[in-house]
Amino acid sequence: MRLQTPDVLSSNIKAKMSNKQRNYKLFAAIYHDGKEATKGHYMADVYHPGLQRWIRYDDAAIKMVDEKTLLRHSPPRVPYLLFYKTKEF
Structure with missing residues (x-):
């Protein structure tokens, strides 16, 4: 089983990008x-x-x-896991 596949890990080029060059979007909570x-x-x-x-x-x-309902939460219901995807410029 190969763990370091290109679709899982960033390439060297992607790793060198600054945070300003990356855009993250929440897609699941x-x-x-x-x-x-x-x-x-x-x-x-x-x-x-x-x-x-x-x-x-x-x-x-x-x-x-x-989206307003999604972002509004109150204990005891709290976000447990957040899933983001990245979109590079």
Whole structure:
């Protein structure tokens, strides 16, 4: 199994780019609602590029949410994992 594939690791050229030359965009967030990781409830918000909208996956309930709703959270529901993609100029 080869671990250092070009699609996983940055090339030397990409590694030399400054932060000003990189643009990151959030495309998914996983939330945990509860006091302990082993207890509680998980849900996900994922950006759908075809629809150009955010979609919330909450068990069997799937609905579109606006960005303001996505960015607004309060304990005990907090972002657990954030997923970004990079777009280079």
